[in-house]
Amino acid sequence: MRCLWISLLFVLGVVCGGCASDDDAGTDTPILRFVFVTHGQASDPFWSVVQRGALDAAQHTGTRVLYQAPESFDLVTMSQLIDAALASQPDGLVVSIPDADALEAALMSAREAGVPIVSINSGGEHSQRLGSLLHVGQSEYEAGYQGGLRLSAMGATNALCINQEVGNLALDERCRGFTDALESQGSSVEMLAVELGDPTESTQRILAALRSDPSIDALMTLGPTGALPCLRALEEIDNPGINFATFDTSPEILNAIESGAILFAIDQQQYMQGYLPVVLLALYHRNENLLAHESLQTGPGFIIRSNVGRLKELTARGTR
């Protein structure tokens, strides 16, 4: 029985501990509070940088940021998290829009409640219609297309596009842009779905694909969770003729670029997707400032062997 109470206290402790910082809100000017609701978990190396950017910006602007995301790619839960965020009456809402239809109602009620919205990462094409002030991200199709042209120039003729999150429209767009670019050069592309949460299984699936078709000479992964299993698969198969490039970065990907295992990474500089919305919303509230652009393009930028050194230092700090 005693341990029961101890565990109960533990739960209460976590609840109270998480919001103990809320008690200092009693100063003259109320501290601005912004809520991020994204489709990407903070455990994902990509999204942890977004979160870092948001928290850094909160510190630099003297605002408060809360980061929320469903525990798997789940738009129903995400829309419900937005509802909860709105009911807590924040001063601004920052959302990613992986599916405009699914999030339309939730964002509509944000507009009705007068909460300013900034969209980030995915959904730039729907951002205006859904009432977002501004979109901070990269055009996924364009990034895929540019990446495809680059890989094609390096000699790709038969490529695999490795998708770790089937159902995410943004990733489908990257693949589509990549495919269109290669097909415009007369090459062919197949899509391969892998498991976001299971690197071992993903490695095996990539290995199976490479062994079943030895003519594959290029690989494109759509993020670190797809790239790392791919690296392991390439180590195992040991075929130097395969050109490998990826979307997004992580410390491991930069090491691989340095060693030459990955030719280049398409970088959308996601730290800015966390940092800029906080700054923009703070300016919007404090100084009635609003940018005249509909969107801020944070990418695509390319990380190649020659610029990877400096980026490694920054990645170690968790900001790239």
Add this chain to the structure above:
Amino acid sequence: MVSRDERLRKIHPIRRLLSRPEVGALGGALVIWLSFALVAGDQGFLSLRGTATYLEVAAELGILASVVALLMIAGEFDLSVGSMIGASGMLLVVLSVHLGWNIWLAAVAVVIFAGLAGLFNGVLVVRTGLPSFIVTLATLFAFRGATIALTRLITGRTQLGGLQEASGFDSAQALFASELTLGGANWPVSILWWILITAVATWVLLKTRFGNWIFGTGGDAKSASSVGVPVRCVKVTLFIMTALAAALVGMIQAVTFSGADVLRGELREFYAIIVVVIGGTLLTGGYGSAIGAAIGALIFGMVRQGIVFAGVDADWFQVFLGVMLLIAVLVNHWIRRKALQE
């Protein structure tokens, strides 16, 4: 001294109350509501809008959980409900958007499909005698995989929208996704579905012969069978019911979000089991309640949404869920032992 029939033994009302399966969950729900009210009351948790958001989360899971509770009382699991949500929602959208069917015709097709899938699960379990945990784990993956593969094959995409263009959408929206605006908050109709289904499940369980059969099947299938309970029929019927409940959730979500994606319902199979157990139902079957499952779903909704109000990062949600499951099982175990003593 005259020895009296022990079935006529007087039980103290408080003891009788405490031996109800849902008591532990009710206490837990109160504790959790009070904690969030104290911590996040001024952040909107106590507002009507705040209440509506956690009731919506609770409703969608509760529809599933009260039916899953009946199945678990009968001693079986259905893990395939998670992928059934995705499959039914996607089927509804593919039929009515891609093939241009009337949405009601598509809904009938979804119900028939879900009924057959539940029948398949049930017959497979009672015919082979394999644990339902394994059989439905297999169909969980099979349904999910088939949904992804067939959707990509037919439409070339994994996410389909545009359901609002389908014929009959307005009436479907009224039934599945209408909202009542009251006190500045939007109350979705799924809350009504939740209450209705919990009430029916409770009535079936406590007031009908079929309810007795469910308890008998889960308590001791052999003895139940020898006194004439159609054990196999009870189980197959319940598997069909859980699949239909999943289909209802899938359709509610598809109409609410006017579209579907192939990943809908992921993890719901485990959340359903968790809230059923939090609601006092025994994993071994033979004991439990549908109202308990509804309270379990309410707890889930309050924690899920409450941490947003409390300003806790979402990373902590799963910690809460795990700890609460453990506490629920401990409390239920303890109360049951106390209540059944002497």
